[in-house]
Amino acid sequence: xxxxxxxxxxxxxxxxxxxxxxxxxxxxxxxxxxxxxxxxxxxxxxxxxxxxxxxxxxxxxxxxxxxxxxxxxxxxxxxxxxxxxxxxxxxxxxxxxxxxxxxxxxxxxxxxxxxxxxxxxxxxxxxxxxxxxxxxxxxxxxxxxxxxxxxxxxxxxxxxxxxxxxxxxxxxxxxxxxxxxxxxxxxxxxxxxxxxxxxxxxxxxxxxxxxxxxxxxxxxxxxxxxxxxxxxxxxxxxxxxxxxxxxxxxxxxxxxxxxxxxxxxxxxxxxxxxxxxxxxxxxxxxxxxxxxxxxxxxxxxxxxxxxxxxxxxxxxxxxxxxxxxxxxxxxxxxxxxxxxxxxxxxxxxxxxxxxxxxxxxxxxxxxxxxxxxxxxxxxxxxxxxxxxxxxxxxxxxxxxxxxxxxxxxxxxxxxxxxxxxxxxxxxxxxxxxxxxxxxxxxxxxxxxxxxxxxxxxxxxxxxxxxxxxxxxxxxxxxxxxxxxxxxxxxxxxxxxxxxxxxxxxxxxxxxxxxxxxxxxxxxxxxxxxxxxxxxxxxxxxxxxxxxxxxxxxxxxxxxxxxxxxxxxxxxxxxxxxxxxxxxxxxxxxxxxxxxxxxxxxxxxxxxxxxxxxxxxxxxx
Amino acid sequence: xxxxxxxxxxxxxxxxxxxxxxxxxxxxxxxxxxxxxxxxxxxxxxxxxxxxxxxxxxxxxxxxxxxxxxxxxxxxxxxxxxxxxxxxxxxxxxxxxxxxxxx
Amino acid sequence: xxxxxxxxxxxxxxxxxxxxxxxxxxxxxxxxxxxxxxxxxxxxxxxxxxxxxxxxxxxxxxxxxxxxxxxxxxxxxxxxxxxxxxxxxxxxxxxxxxxxxxxxxxxxxxxxxxxxxxxxxxxxxxxxxxxxxxxxxxxxxxxxxxxxxxxxxxxxxxxxxxxxxxxxxxxxxxxxxxxxxxxxxxx
Numbered sequence: 001x002x003x004x005x006x007x008x009x010x011x012x013x014x015x016x017x018x019x020x021x022x023x024x025x026x027x028x029x030x031x032x033x034x035x036x037x038x039x040x041x042x043x044x045x046x047x048x049x050x051x052x053x054x055x056x057x058x059x060x061x062x063x064x065x066x067x068x069x070x071x072x073x074x075x076x077x078x079x080x081x082x083x084x085x086x087x088x089x090x091x092x093x094x095x096x097x098x099x100x101x102x103x104x105x106x107x108x109x110x111x112x113x114x115x116x117x118x119x120x121x122x123x124x125x126x127x128x129x130x131x132x133x134x135x136x137x138x139x140x141x142x143x144x145x146x147x148x149x150x151x152x153x154x155x156x157x158x159x160x161x162x163x164x165x166x167x168x169x170x171x172x173x174x175x176x177x178x179x180x181x182x183x184x185x186x187x188x189x190x191x192x193x194x195x196x197x198x199x200x201x202x203x204x205x206x207x208x209x210x211x212x213x214x215x216x217x218x219x220x221x222x223x224x225x226x227x228x229x230x231x232x233x234x235x236x237x238x239x240x241x242x243x244x245x246x247x248x249x250x251x252x253x254x255x256x257x258x259x260x261x262x263x264x265x266x267x268x269x270x271x272x273x274x275x276x277x278x279x280x281x282x283x284x285x286x287x288x289x290x291x292x293x294x295x296x297x298x299x300x301x302x303x304x305x306x307x308x309x310x311x312x313x314x315x316x317x318x319x320x321x322x323x324x325x326x327x328x329x330x331x332x333x334x335x336x337x338x339x340x341x342x343x344x345x346x347x348x349x350x351x352x353x354x355x356x357x358x359x360x361x362x363x364x365x366x367x368x369x370x371x372x373x374x375x376x377x378x379x380x381x382x383x384x385x386x387x388x389x390x391x392x393x394x395x396x397x398x399x400x401x402x403x404x405x406x407x408x409x410x411x412x413x414x415x416x417x418x419x420x421x422x423x424x425x426x427x428x429x430x431x432x433x434x435x436x437x438x439x440x441x442x443x444x445x446x447x448x449x450x451x452x453x454x455x456x457x458x459x460x461x462x463x464x465x466x467x468x469x470x471x472x473x474x475x476x477x478x479x480x481x482x483x484x485x486x487x488x489x490x491x492x493x494x495x496x497x498x499x500x501x502x503x504x505x506x507x508x509x510x511x512x513x514x515x516x517x518x519x520x521x522x523x524x525x526x527x528x529x530x531x532x533x534x535x536x537x538x539x540x541x542x543x544x545x546x547x548x549x550x551x552x553x554x555x556x557x558x559x560x561x562x563x564x565x566x567x568x569x570x571x572x573x574x575x576x577x578x579x580x581x582x583x584x585x586x587x588x589x590x591x592x593x594x595x596x597x598x599x600x601x602x603x604x605x606x607x608x609x610x611x612x613x614x615x616x617x618x619x620x
Numbered sequence: 621x622x623x624x625x626x627x628x629x630x631x632x633x634x635x636x637x638x639x640x641x642x643x644x645x646x647x648x649x650x651x652x653x654x655x656x657x658x659x660x661x662x663x664x665x666x667x668x669x670x671x672x673x674x675x676x677x678x679x680x681x682x683x684x685x686x687x688x689x690x691x692x693x694x695x696x697x698x699x700x701x702x703x704x705x706x707x708x709x710x711x712x713x714x715x716x717x718x719x720x721x722x723x
Numbered sequence: 724x725x726x727x728x729x730x731x732x733x734x735x736x737x738x739x740x741x742x743x744x745x746x747x748x749x750x751x752x753x754x755x756x757x758x759x760x761x762x763x764x765x766x767x768x769x770x771x772x773x774x775x776x777x778x779x780x781x782x783x784x785x786x787x788x789x790x791x792x793x794x795x796x797x798x799x800x801x802x803x804x805x806x807x808x809x810x811x812x813x814x815x816x817x818x819x820x821x822x823x824x825x826x827x828x829x830x831x832x833x834x835x836x837x838x839x840x841x842x843x844x845x846x847x848x849x850x851x852x853x854x855x856x857x858x859x860x861x862x863x864x865x866x867x868x869x870x871x872x873x874x875x876x877x878x879x880x881x882x883x884x885x886x887x888x889x890x891x892x893x894x895x896x897x898x899x900x901x902x903x904x905x906x907x908x909x910x
Binding site for chain 2: 727728731735738739742743745746751754755758761762765768769771772773774776777780781784785788789792793795796797799800832833834836837838840841844845848849851866867870871875878882885886888889890892893894896897
């Protein structure tokens with residue numbers, strides 16, 4: 001194990017600082033390369049660490065003392081164990097190639113340097129979150145991510161919709177972050193420490209205690225916000241307003257997965273409270289089905305992927321909730337690879353079509369951009385869970401875990417898998433096959449430059465092979481590598497589950513191909529008009545935004561109106577009154593300071609006289 | 621038969637009061653300075669008297685008086701120098717007309 | 724009535740009358756002369772209190788040096804009061820009181836404050852209880868000198884530095900104007 005593992009999060013930080021101060025001087029090529037080089041070095045380091053762990057080396061853990069507050073000793077440290085190794089390699093790998101890709105995608109952008117500065121900062125935040133050995137440092141990284149996400153969603157803030165989307169994302173995740181704060185306070189009070197190992201030790205003796213469940217639910221609330229689970233999911237589709245590389249990095253591969261990682265990191269806490277695990281499982285299950293249904297009717301290619309991400313995050317949550325710790329984390333990793341690939345592919349298409357995102361205006365692009373199309377299809381097959389693509393292995397594990405825990409969740413997951421395959425096929429068919437629906441758009445389409453296609457190819461490799469080759473890379477089966485608490489919760493492979501998982505995936509693809517490739521559009525329209533009410537509800541995403549608008553936004557505005565009146569007349573009245581009183585006293589007393597030395601002397605003598613009187617009255 | 625201590629104290633108090641009155645009420649700067657000298661002398665009388673009656677074997681009061689006289693001399697030199705300068709600049713030393721300390 | 728009482732009564736009368744005239748005399752030069760009288764009388768009081776060295780210092784420094792400075796200041800500031808105050812008729816105490824009452828700024832306030840101060844001080848003296856009998860005088864000039872250069876060496880040195888600073892300050896204050904002035908060589 002290299003002794004310099006702490007450099008993994010620090011290097012991107014340094015790169016971000018360099019870009020902040022010297023980015024413009026470094027230029028359009030060298031600047032991003034600084035960030036990419038830092039992330040690349042972090043990747044190499046994490047790979048070395050992973051290989052050392054594979055060779056049986058003990059986990060890396062280094063810490064410094066940060067602050068002492070009463071009895072609470074706060075230490076800062078980074079650790080690198082098998083869980084971190086799996087996630088960190090994925091994050092650095094994806095971030096490295098996404099930065100390369102962005103050099104092409106963002107070329108000529110007015111805020112080019114700002115973009116790369118914040119991407120580096122984001123990477124540093126994500127790595128800090130993953131490697132933190134205590135909840136406070138974890139929160140630090142978590143908040144850095146929140147900030148970076150906010151500023152990158154709003155990268156093109158000249159368009160007011162984008163600025164509002166950034167605002168919405170920030171506020172919504174912030175509502176979740178309250179849970180993290182509450183959990184931190186609760187744990188500091190009850191466990192007396194914020195170190196993860198200390199917390200877990202305290203929890204061990206207090207299984208089922210009220211505060212364990214409460215802390216777990218608080219943490220999960222934060223995870224719900226960050227991972228866009230119901231009911232805090234509304235920000236993720238809007239977050240697609242950011243540049244596509246950002247969507248790939250932050251809103252697919254890493255930050256949204258940090259919520260899942262939060263649950264995985266504190267799994268001991270969740271396990272000690274059975275209630276919390278059930279909540280996690282059901283929220284995940286409902287979200288995965290809801291998002292998959294909504295994804296089917298989206299027209300924007302990025303929104304399809306956004307809802308798909310939400311759905312896959314639901315899978316991960318469900319896996320953790322039903323005890324499939326290894327399956328959930330494994331899906332974080334594989335999903336990171338292939339969802340980043342899918343977003344970059346979508347970005348390549350969008351870039352080629354001059355920022356056209358509506359799939360109904362695409363079509364037939366396979367011939368124009370073969371590399372993008374092939375890699376996109378690889379990502380789509382991985383997402384759908386077709387063996388031997390990466391997604392199959394993790395999704396199969398999840399369904400297996402769900403099958404053994406709760407048959408209802410298993411069927412939810414299976415239906416979700418069917419829908420996943422269906423809407424991804426729809427996206428592929430509408431984008432790359434069939435006749436070009438918009439001649440003008442089609443004419444201008446062209447394959448992206450190498451700086452964008454190489455990252456696509458690079459990400460296609462793990463999407464294709466990671467599931468198959470992970471045991472070779474890790475030197476042991478995944479469920480042993482990601483064994484939680486020493487006991488590998490291995491689920492016996494079930495041929496029934498395997499058959500269902502593969503079957504629904506294939507069925508979904510076939511259905512999608514038939515509906516959108518063979519059936520004429522007119523018949524589709526007929527079906528839609530027959531199911532008009534259902535269609536409307538789904539198309540409007542079950543009216544969540546409207547509901548929140550009505551309840552929270554209007555409610556808050558009403559409250560603010562009342563508060564405003566109180567503020568203007570009561571608070572301001574007090575403040576202005578105090579100010580006026582001070583002015584009055586000042587204007588009166590300034591007469592004493594008239595500049596005549598004798599007046600001052602007189603006051604002095606008066607003071608002495610008064611002093612004598614008081615002294616004699618008391619001392620006498 | 622030695623005099624009782626209060627004789628000296630009352631003398632000092634009255635002299636101090638006259639000095640204070642002068643310092644507070646006169647408009648001529650030189651006169652104000654002279655009044656301050658009166659006050660300082662009154663204090664000196666007190667110091668020496670207490671020294672003589674309460675701690676006759678020690679010299680604290682007298683030494684204090686010497687320092688007071690020293691400071692008084694310095695104050696007189698500086699104060700009068702300032703008076704001179706003001707007189708040259710303004711042609712008068714009526715301190716009722718000097719209010720540059722005004723806030 | 725012992726000789727001491729007589730001596731004290733004479734000195735006290737001189738001091739108090741002189742003090743009053745310092746403040747109330749219409750001519751500033753008279754004020755200065757009365758101040759000299761007061762200072763010498765105070766030296767006499769010091770003698771009665773067996774403070775021989777202090778009495779000498781009082782005469783030398785106050786009645787000599789400080790008075791000289793004051794008189795110089797009066798001369799150099801060319802006050803109209805030298806030739807007689809514009810409103811320079813001799814004033815009795817009643818006239819003084821009347822003028823104080825008419826005074827623009829403070830009226831009777833300074834006099835009242837000073838009187839209150841005196842009353843309070845005397846009241847305090849009255850409550851001191853039995854006055855301590857004076858012990859045998861045991862101090863001499865040599866003792867004062869020894870104390871100044873041993874126990875009080877540091878304040879002594881500081882006082883010398885203060886004096887030096889005062890002298891330099893006085894020179895700077897008065898010389899600058901003179902050297903800058905057109906007619907030059909005035910100081």
